[in-house]
Amino acid sequence: MSQLKIRNIDFLFEDDVAFQWNPGHPGCGNMVNSTSFIAPAFERYFILAMRDAKKLIKDPALLAEAELFCRQEGQHSKQHFAHVALLIRKYPGLEETRKQVWRSYENLLASKDLKFHMAYMANLELLFAPLANYMVRNLEVLFGGSDQRIASFILWHLIEEFEHRSVAIKVYDHLFDDHRYRLKCEYAMIKHLWSDVGKIVREGLLEHVPASHNSISHVKTASIFKGTRGRLSFLMHCLDTLLPNHDPNAIEPPEWIQQWLRDDEQGVDMARYYPPQPLESPAPAISEISA
Numbered sequence: 001m002s003q004l005k006i007r008n009i010d011f012l013f014e015d016d017v018a019f020q021w022n023p024g025h026p027g028c029g030n031m032v033n034s035t036s037f038i039a040p041a042f043e044r045y046f047i048l049a050m051r052d053a054k055k056l057i058k059d060p061a062l063l064a065e066a067e068l069f070c071r072q073e074g075q076h077s078k079q080h081f082a083h084v085a086l087l088i089r090k091y092p093g094l095e096e097t098r099k100q101v102w103r104s105y106e107n108l109l110a111s112k113d114l115k116f117h118m119a120y121m122a123n124l125e126l127l128f129a130p131l132a133n134y135m136v137r138n139l140e141v142l143f144g145g146s147d148q149r150i151a152s153f154i155l156w157h158l159i160e161e162f163e164h165r166s167v168a169i170k171v172y173d174h175l176f177d178d179h180r181y182r183l184k185c186e187y188a189m190i191k192h193l194w195s196d197v198g199k200i201v202r203e204g205l206l207e208h209v210p211a212s213h214n215s216i217s218h219v220k221t222a223s224i225f226k227g228t229r230g231r232l233s234f235l236m237h238c239l240d241t242l243l244p245n246h247d248p249n250a251i252e253p254p255e256w257i258q259q260w261l262r263d264d265e266q267g268v269d270m271a272r273y274y275p276p277q278p279l280e281s282p283a284p285a286i287s288e289i290s291a
């Protein structure tokens with residue numbers, strides 16, 4: 001039976017969280033900001049597609065896992081949406097960016113069939129366990145000099161992605177079991193993420209957020225790799241997800257993730273979990289920003 005847990009954590013998207021909330025690693029900060037625009041839309045897309053998939057699942061245990069998967073994704077979507085709402089309060093023009101990303105996923109949902117949606121979901125979900133491993137391995141470099149309110153939120157999301165890493169591929173294989181089609185959809189997924197919704201976000205950030213509110217260009221997301229270890233093994237793990245016999249459950253959780261899970265069980269404040277100390281100089285209040 002599934003071990004997935006539904007956590008209702010009150011993350012702190014307060015007005016003095018800066019647009020560039022991660023001065024210690026702005027490339028990581030940029031990646032998370034961009035993700036916050038895209039994730040709520042694809043998580044809703046997954047939940048809606050999974051609603052149809054659940055009607056076809058014959059295995060009760062898998063059905064229960066799919067249900068918990070959707071509930072976790074619902075929490076992720078809600079929290080990313082709260083982060084985006086904060087950014088929109090600071091830079092109101094970003095509301096149109098959010099809407100365009102949303103519409104792109106609505107179009108995808110309407111124009112493709114369930115097999116495509118499940119392949120898109122399985123392919124993307126499979127990448128999150130390698131990503132969680134890589135980011136946790138580089139925790140101090142990536143998050144050591146960041147605002148703990150956003151770092152703690154994104155680390156929670158990564159951990160739950162690790163936790164439910166096998167659900168989407170199990171549903172896809174249960175319903176379709178078509179590895180060649182899944183491979184074909186990998187390209188479509190990457191193209192959609194980079195050339196469609198990714199482009200919308202890049203253009204929106206450049207248009208609506210002053211360049212002076214960041215130490216690097218808002219669209220430099222590849223800088224997330226700067227100064228990190230294990231880039232090659234991350235790439236190899238991503239490629240491994242394309243193999244027909246890939247088993248995400250064979251990826252062991254790193255000790256830091258296991259400690260996070262134990263601390264969550266113990267009632268530790270997960271909204272200020274990492275880094276241990278708050279940033280010394282928070283951002284100016286929204287009323288002081290001249291956008």
Ligand SMILES: [Fe+2]
Binds near residue numbers: 076
């Ligand atoms: Fe998620």
Ligand SMILES: [Fe+2]
Binds near residue numbers: 073125128164
């Ligand atoms: Fe997920």
